[in-house]
Amino acid sequence: MKSKTSPHIIWTVSLMTVILFSMSSFMFKISWDLQKDENGVQIYTRSIEGWDINEYKATTKVKTTLNKAVEAYRYGANRAKWMSKRATGIKNLKEITKDKIYTYTYADAPWPISDRDQISLVEYSYPKEGVVLATLTCSPDYIPRKSGVIRVARMKCHWLFEDLKNGYVRVTTQAVADPGGSLPTWLINANIISGPHETLSGLKRYLEK
Numbered sequence: 001m002k003s004k005t006s007p008h009i010i011w012t013v014s015l016m017t018v019i020l021f022s023m024s025s026f027m028f029k030i031s032w033d034l035q036k037d038e039n040g041v042q043i044y045t046r047s048i049e050g051w052d053i054n055e056y057k058a059t060t061k062v063k064t065t066l067n068k069a070v071e072a073y074r075y076g077a078n079r080a081k082w083m084s085k086r087a088t089g090i091k092n093l094k095e096i097t098k099d100k101i102y103t104y105t106y107a108d109a110p111w112p113i114s115d116r117d118q119i120s121l122v123e124y125s126y127p128k129e130g131v132v133l134a135t136l137t138c139s140p141d142y143i144p145r146k147s148g149v150i151r152v153a154r155m156k157c158h159w160l161f162e163d164l165k166n167g168y169v170r171v172t173t174q175a176v177a178d179p180g181g182s183l184p185t186w187l188i189n190a191n192i193i194s195g196p197h198e199t200l201s202g203l204k205r206y207l208e209k
Contacts, residue, residue, distance in 0.1 A: 031046060032057060033045055035193050036193050036197055038197065040060050040204065041058060041059070041197050041200045041201050041204065042058070042059050042060070043058050043193050043196055044056065044058075045189075045192065048176065052185045053177070053178060053185060053188050053189060054189045055156075055174065055175065055176035056174070056175060056192050056196055057172065058173050058196035058197065059170065059171065059172040059173075059200070060171055060204055061164065061168045062168060062169050062170075062171055062203065062204050062207050063167060063207070064169050064207040064208065065169065066130060066132065066162075066163040066169050068207060069161050069169045069171055069203075069207060070134075070161050072206060072207055073134060073159055073161075073203075074098075074122075074124070074134075076103060081202075082199070082202035082205065083105075083203075084198045084199045086107055086195065087105050087108075087199075088106050088108050089104065089105065089117075090105050090106075091103070091104050092104075093119065093142065093143065099123065099125075100121070100123050101122050102119060102120070102121055102122075102139065102142055103120050103122055104118070104119055104143075105117065105118050105120075106149075114148065114149065114150050114181055115148070116150050116151070116152055116179055116180070116181075117146065117149050117150075117151055118138070118140075118152040118155070119138070119139045119140060119143060119151075120137060120157070121136070121139050122134050122135070122136050123135050123137070130162065130163035131160070131161070131162050132161040133158060133160055133161075134159040134160075135157075135158045136155065136157040136158065136159075138153055140152070150179070150180045151180070152178070152179060153178070153180060154180075155175065155176070155177035155178070156175065156177075157173070157174065157175035157176075157177065158174055160172040160174075173196065173199070173200070
C-alpha cells in the first residue's frame with residue numbers, strides 16, 4: 001500500500017526550499033569581487049540591493065599600533081596628510097565628544113565635473129577589545145551649501161581598525177555613496193577603485209614612515 005504524503009509535510013518542504021533559495025540568493029549578493037591587489041592594498045566591489053552604484057571594500061595591513069591608526073583617521077589635520085589627492089579642505093567641524101565628530105571633506109573633481117563636498121557625523125564604537133569601528137552618517141544640511149558645489153547626501157560608510165596582536169593593524173574601509181548630479185552610473189562604477197586604493201596606500205605610507 002502506498003503511503004500518502006501529508007499536506008503538512010509538503011508545505012514544510014516547500015517552505016524550506018524557499019528559505020534555502022533566499023539564503024543562497026542573499027549569500028550571492030554579499031559576495032565580493034577582488035578588483036585590485038597592489039602594494040599590500042586589496043580593493044573589492046559588489047552590487048547591493050537598493051543601489052545602482054557598486055559598494056567597495058578596501059583593506060590593508062599596516063605596521064603600527066591601534067591607537068596610532070585610529071588617531072590618523074580621527075583628526076582632520078592628520079587625514080589631510082594621507083587621503084586621496086582629490087580630497088582637499090579636510091577638517092573636523094565640531095567635536096561633540098572624542099567619539100562623536102562632524103567632519104568635512106571637499107572633493108576637487110577634474111573638469112568638467114562639478115566639485116563635491118560632504119559632511120559626515122563620525123561615531124566611534126568599540127565592539128570588542130582591539131577593535132575600533134568608525135561609522136559615518138551623511139549630514140548634508142549641517143552647514144550651508146556652497147554655490148557650484150554638489151553636496152553628497154546619500155552614503156553608507158565605515159572604517160574598521162583591528163589590532164592583529166603582531167605589530168600590525170588591519171584597516172578596512174567599506175562604502176557606497178551617491179555623488180549626486182548627472183554622472184552616469186557606469187562612469188561612477190568604473191572609477192571607484194583608484195580613490196580607495198590611493199587613500200589606503202597613503203595611510204600605509206603615513207603610518208609606516
